[in-house]
Amino acid sequence: MPTRLLLAFALLLASLGVRAAAISYVDEVQPILTQKCVACHTCYDAPCQLNLGSGEGALRGASKQLVYDGTRTEAQATTRLYYDAHGEAAWRRRDFHSVLDAQGGQAALIARMLELGRSNPLPANAKLPEDLDIAITRSNTCPLPGEFAEYASKNPHGGMPFAVTGLTDGEYATLTQWLQQGAPVQEQALTPTAAELSQVEAWERFLNAPGARENLVSRWIYEHLFLAHLYIEGGDQRHFFQMVRSRTPSGQPIDPIATRRPNDDPGTTFYYRLWPIQGVIVHKTHITYPIGSKQLERVRQLFFASDWTVDAVPGYGAQRRANPFETFAAIPAQARYQFMLDNAEYFVRTFIRGPVCRGQIATDVIRDNFWALFQDPAHDLYITNAEYREQATPLLAMPGQFDDIGDLLGLWRNYRDKRNEYEDLRRDTYAAAPLPGWSTIWTGNDNALLSIFRQHDSASVRKGLLGEIPQTIWLLDYPLLERTYYQLVVNFDVFGNVSHQAQTRLYFDLIRNGAEVNFLRLLPAESRQAYLDDWYQDSGKLKMWLDYTHVDHRTPSALYLPGPDAKRSFAGQLLSRYASLDARPDPINRCSNGRCYREGLKAEQRDVEQRLSRLASRPAAGLKVIEQMPEATMVRVEFADGSREVYSLLRNRAHSNVAFMLGEELRYQPGLDTLTLYPEVLSSYPNFLFNLKASEVEDFVGQMQQVSDAKGFEAITQHWGIRRSHPQFWFYFHDLDARIRETQPIEAGVLDMNRYENL
Template structure:
């Protein structure tokens, strides 16, 4: 054979092979990686536009639906549409009014093909602001075109293609998706299975949770209701990226799981069931990734905690309204110390569940909290609900939670009844603690590094971190067991994201009472003379009206025995807390809590030390003296590059100030913009980056100076032009996913795809 003939044959073979590969695109190897790279950052969880969830094949095949999950004004609860739970297979989702985005119809290309064509044919101007007319707000009204309306949508919205208002698909990604859709969008995704080591631990936990007997059944139910939201992982020999969900299944261990999709975890399952550990499928997204570790040691500790005592019970409560409303009565037979200690051991997990938990998007609950505060806990040996059975018996009936009855006509009646119960409890608590010894530093729990937590609110989302981060906050929470458990049940177990306005309003209003209770519990640590001053600062203006309307009067002269000065007591408390609990403070913060003048981490390289020293000039300064704060969004990421090619990520959080946070409506009327401050800390502290700047370490001083000199919008835009990463940046996704990479490098268990729905058009 001649060389020419040989080459021709080789070329023909290569073309045939290439055609075969093109005709055999793999969903798992070729398509899901594209979705993960360019789509999941918006299309995941309940806040996916049009409920199109592209974190797994099941979501892509489910398709889209026009009803938003987040709707704070609906008068009737909505049917649940939870992926993997409420329907299985495309046909079942069609019966729930989801339409396909993958199927061609009547000779027309699939809806997804039309949308990515639109994006591909109308690319953004590189590095420019997004054109006017494209609504990027989190509260935008998504149009959700159907196969019948797509022609009209394309004609009227030429710049609304996918990915929406961001640097788009590469030519290769676009071509691969188009070919896959033209071939009928076949899916080869296979569910991952636990490794042998994981399977042994799964079996051990399922055996423990499915023990028979009234005592064992009651404990397992309590554990399930406290772990159902967790992404469980095995600390010992668990495979990276493998997480499990605790579910109730119709089937026992050893056979495939058949989950029971009740609306809430404490609803009646209706049939005999078994607790199972179900592998979590699909792409892990950071906003729903609330992790909890399991291990043989944890299992032994749990068994010891709940079953070492001689307590007994001969019955297991049902799932009626009262049992759902008052977990303190439902689980009264379980020693209160065991319940509280279990929550304290992993307090960060439990606070995360109700700060960034079942809602993905949190303003339904988060506008009841300050933008930044510290939380710590009452030691079990000094919590009278734990140690005084007479007080516990009196208090328990008063600790029921609202929201079970969502009848619109009964909303006010329900709310006032539960508010009055809560205030009766607060009066009982006040009287009981007045007769107890004065609190000392020993009253604050210091069992492990979950003892100190920092919470940051970013308008409609929030985050929790171990350790004391940021400057001394305006308020602090000191939580005891009744406060912690009620918050968890109110905002996690009993909260229904698909519920109506009555349910959501009752939940929100009661959380307001809990916040007030945690703040006023902290006041018990302050000198008597300082308490009214602090309370006046927390509840300014209309807050005083709320104090009169809904809060229990907790004025008392029971002393504190912490040895704090009468003037500046809160600052002195913070200083002593930092020193006394230094060994438990998971995140020392020299940038925002600089005391020696060296406002940087001593262990990092000199270029980063210099950068952090510069960043500290921005921390803690009120917006009245640092005008650029007015133009910064809630959560800004700084990507700092070093000469050796490494980089560090910092989060800049804007702490908005309010005269009070005591009302559901009118937040803008209570906003005090001149008092806004910034917190700057290494790492990724938010699931929802609002913007990113990228700079070299040696530019940090110039960057900070430019921010200090930006007195108006034009000055700020010059900073954005120089260092900003706009949505239209051709390398946007490289920068954005570098945040994910940073998490995988430094916090691999916590890593997940971040959300870009809130990335702003600066």
């Protein structure tokens, strides 16, 4: 029976009082929400905090209070799902209102939102009305049930799903029937396998073992893995766990302790537990970390193979949060650093990608594309030189523990001066050490070479050296890596006030500068000033004078880097020397022999990549289409054999410098923007999608090369673009998820469409 007739029949039965079969939330409703709602309604930036990725989120409902408010003067109460309240009544006390309850003779709020969206369908694959604001910075009205009529009259296109192709007739019928049945909700509990339970029990025994050394190590590990989606190697690839502090020991139901930060005082006896993650996995918050017997043995070997002691486990408080180097000083620094290096991609993801979902407070301090390397522990003086470590540790404290707005400038100056005193100490100590060479760079596994791509207020991290040779490269030692992690992850409070967020941003600027300067030590001394001048152009020179300390322009490097461009020479040797560690070789963006495609492809795929490569690594001054493009475009290519490939086409915005918190658009250098093209989904937030057949790639590339203005680009989007109003939008959008699932199943999750543009 056609779905329209099914809908009419269901409504007729309802009007006659005939009881229809009960709709299952788990089997019928949540899959629809996952398909059509979760792409917008998860994480802290979900409109009205309505999280539809789980039954708990649907029952919690919506709130008028914003999580992202860069102007608030007081920190606000946290509203983390599963943590800060439990059950519908508790969330009502926190000013969340139901979207499922029928009230005052009116249908449930979600029913009226769906009907409003259904009554105003979008023209097929047409641009949205110009006056329809879809930006993530738009003002969300979040109407209460009694305010809906006014909302609907003012926002005729404000129904759900918002500004995108809506529900099918069958989906609408299912949700309507479920709502008429009272919208019963059930949570689908994750049931670990026997093998997973065995590993969970082993890790919980380890983490809760008695003893001062054991207690301190477990605390450090918890603070470094609390954010992770832990998976058991060899277990079910759909099962993930989260490390929490619980009032209850192993074997009993978990009762999580909801502190504001993971390093706050839990206030009671607690146990470390591995809690199955509930709800839909979404890509933007899905930062994975492997655990199992092999990893557990590695942890034991790292932390307990040497003979070290601790007299008493430190307490909690602002000073303990501000300086984890003091808090955990008893644990050998070598063990701490090596633990982070073993899975460096995870740690960089936590602060570059992160689960806060709107990260411009951090991302506007980094370039749009750069590479990250790590200093080998054997060449890290904080690890090897106890006297230096003792001098440096007090200077490594970080701001953000106090959020007095009136004292923001004083707090900032205090921590800036400490940091610069540390940099002076570091510069002088390293000047007396053996000269840096290739052995300075850690090469322990394929986490050693990372690429970072920023898209305005989000960013992504991948193993391997992707894209053109970047303008900047970071070399992170242990103090840099640990401070970045604590400043942007452990100590960062998304619910904090403007002072806390400003201190976080300002200090991260110093960390970035430290990583850049550390890399400069590898280049010839006489070349360093020119690179600094390039990285800190215009107003950046003022920032260098105001806030940064002096750079070592005298101590030589042990590397031989011939030619006029030492950085390019370094990059070339890096790619050659460490080719076996490069997880993602990239001949598309760095095409040197005329074959601009990956090895092992079929002829049709080679031809596609060869043609697409003409768009990569060219400045916008010579490829004008870049000026029209969003920052994360996906290109889906269909091949004659029925297969397809998805390429990310990332716009790398050039800046004169990234040293200031405000006025970023004033420092853009649009003529220097470039595109990186790579056959993966490299962003959690696609901005647009083109779909084309392999036979059309030559025409597509040719038209892209000819674009000179917005009108020319619109012709391309009209021909190949998948607009929000496309009848098959959801098929194409979720095919991006599917592609990740096929190639990297552990990393797969629903992508976010809040930033999908109206092109």
